[in-house]
Amino acid sequence: MTSADVARTGTVDWRSAQMQARIRKRYAKERRFRFLGLGALVFAAGFLLFLLTTIVSDGIGGFQRAEVPLDIEYSATTLGLDPAQMSGDGADYAINRADFRSLVNAAAEAQLGTSEMISEGAWLDVRDRLRGDPSLLGSRERVWVVAAPEVDLLAKGQISFDVPAQRRAVSQEMINQYVVLNDRGDVQLSLNTGFLTKADSTSSELAGIWGALLGSLLTMAITLALSFPIGVMTAVYLEEYAPRNRFTDMIEVSINNLAAVPSIIFGLLGLSVFLNTFGMPRSAPVVGGVTLALMTLPVIVIASRVSLQSVPPSIRDAALGIGASRLQVILHHILPVALPGILTGTIIGLSRALGETAPLLLIGMRAFVSDVPGGVTDPATALPVQIFLWSDEVGRGFVEKTSAAIMVLLAVLLSMNGVAIYLRNKFERRW
């Protein structure tokens, strides 16, 4: 039946083969379209999965390190230490001056053949052992010290023996020595405690994430302390007090625009206002915290306003009706009801700030900091910035460190969002 027939007779024979074929075609199209939609979601989820598995499989090695055993004799003469100095106030100073490096290097040369098998910073652990227990002075003990980055790669099986020797990044002698050691059972992989307790270092086997994590926590503390009260107060003012006028409109427009300003612009603001005009210290968590607080503020204000709006007017009216003042209505009735929503918004804003890198780069939090920061004005770096810095390092060992640092960052973010979801589910009320 052609369309001309339909036009002439005004009826359609839906059961004709032609019409059946047409419907089949339309249904096939429908299935294809639906499949396309599912495909888009599967692609996105697949990408996420791929990203996470790549990072976890790269990064899991970062939590381990290779160690080799050394017999260390804490000889007072080699170290230049006097047993009498080992107690009292001067002990730390004396230990800091003692020459542990040559002691450990000599031991490595005698027992392993070369000091290249151990890390440049292996002596630090030996020093810390003596500091922890001064009575060790003069005695001998077997210490597992951090191995060189090449040994680390070999022990984790990250060097393929198939590639030609010159592209292997580890010399043949090193490999031979490693094989000897490994056959003796003198290479062990153990938990990399230094990674979770130390700060950045130029050698990948000694680099730790704790300094950056603490820097991030200090920054977030400043951000929270500033943006939460100011954000909630702004939201309360706009929802409960503000008259409808041009000034209020201006505040609203500002907040909506700030929410959409690229984060790097806040970095420029921090650089030119906080660093150059106010002369605040470079690389300090306090500047990072203030900058990120300005960035987080609109998120908190918008979330708080939504939460305040969802409080039913009957609560407000009832409280006002029995003689409560405006402030009492807000503090005793509205805020407690709206708080879960406000907190959820705050946590989401903070987790965005925690992952933010660009503004912190501009205010100098990308400096190499090998000390754990002691306060908000000390130079520090932040977790995402540390990831950026390590991703630029040439050393092979930093690849797994970067991925391990990403794992730490994602774990922190995940737990923050977990808290937010818990709060939302536990306290959310439907009116």
Next chain:
Amino acid sequence: MSLGALALVLLGLTAITFAMTRMRANAFASGARPRDVHSRPAYHAVRAGLLALVPALFLLLVWLVIGDGIVADRTLDQLPQAAQPEAGIERQAFLTEMRSVARGDLPAAFNPAVNEAVPIYRETQASWTWLIGGLVVLLALIGGGYGWLKTAPDLRARTHVERFATIILALASLIAILTTFGIVLSLLYESLDFFSRVNPLEFIFGTHWSPQTAIRADQVGSSGAFGAVPLFWGTIFIGAIIAMAVAVPLGLMSAIFLTQYARPTARKILKPLLEILAGVPTVVYGYFAALTVAPAVRDAAIAIGIDSASSESALAAGVVMGIMIIPFVSSMADDALSSVPGAMRDGSLAMGATPSETIKKVLVPAALPGIVGGILLAVSRAIGETMIVVMAAGQAARLTINPLDSVTTVTAQIVQLLTGDQEFDSAKTLSAFALGLVLFVVTLLLNIYALAIVKRYREAYE
């Protein structure tokens, strides 16, 4: 006396004022008839406490900000003329060293003059801190005492406290405006400085970007070239073309599937999954783009016979950025689709159209303004995105339409120009602020325009 101890003393005084005023107010409130007493005792107590706290705290905060400068000035004044450092950088270094010695961070300074200044600095600091501390305590006592004395049954304490709270809340909401002004003014100020050195027309229309200024004046290219067109193109190419080519179809299709096809349980699982994609920090995407996607793109290009492919490509950065934007596009399209009146959809289905025909011929056309607005917002977010392009797109400013080439963007250049060694006064550093201004204005206009479209479209259906 340290500032921490001073703050504790102040809090203690406030607490005492609060407690005493409360007792006084309780005394006259307990016997009186309610209509004779204007405010509840708690309001009287809060009022007196605020009178004790606020002026003193204000003084303390002002001292916290300017105090160190005053102490440093007074210290330098007491030094003999010969030992005084010259103004500028030398003075800064002198003061920094002096402070770290005084704090005990350094055992001794390298500059002998500093070592002489340290005891004077300590002394000056101590005497000023005592002076300010005394003033703070005095202010707290005067304020608290006044509040306590004034406490009477007919005092309108509640009104006063309420008014104070309103003022504080209004002040808090000013921060947002101040931030906006701060951004605009700082960008404008530095950009004007830049444009006094470089012709704005050259900046906007020039096609050669090489901001490295030479150290000697007679070197080749000593002035640097500030034609930003290659940066604008790179930004548009990565953020508005490649990223959108990925994000728009995928985001739109996932929004359609989530709103029209998915069962509620499937939606409950799939939507948070998309949101996780939005919650991953950009530095992670950047690392992934640089380390995994970019080499894969290059290997693929070489495998199909394009040998010139670079390891930093616009394609890798753009695709990863596009995937990052999917959840954003999806949620905007989700909003737009669900605000189309149900009657339109039902009507189409009732006429015998399949769901996909309804979506393609009715829902999407009806929701188009909202979707387009959402896409514009996504573009504004993509061009402001920094870490992915810094890590994966490279630093070569070139005009190319080959997605396998490395290009650079406005944001990547800002980071490049402002990290590492910099003197604040050079055209190179200032050009970052000019780029920032352009970025700010463009994202602002995009946002305003997009929100206007979305709003008008919502009104059309209400």
